Amino acid sequence: MTKVTNYLSEAFEELKSNVTWPAWAEVQKLTIVVAVFSILFALATWGVDEFFAKALAGFFNWLKA
Template sequence: MAKIVNYISESFEELKSNVTWPTWAEVQKLTIIVAVFSVLFALATWGVDEFFAKVLAGFFNWIKA
């Protein structure tokens, strides 16, 4: 149990002293960038899904006829 407590204690100390935290302005800017790219990726995925759904529906209708 002492090893676990020591590990957690050292982890918090490393986070306080060795990690370079971004400024609030950087966090806001990067959050907006991630949100925009997430929306763009979701739209691209939706578009590809719709395209292939129509292609497959057309293919199966062609086979059925």
């Protein structure tokens, strides 16, 4: 248990003294960029899924006929 406590205290000390944190404005800007790209990627994934679902449905309907 001492090792865990020591590890956590050293980790917090590292975060306080050695990490360079970005400015709040930069954090907000980059958060918006990540959100926009996440939405675009989700829409692209949905579009590809819909395309293949319709293509496979059409293929199997063609096989039935």
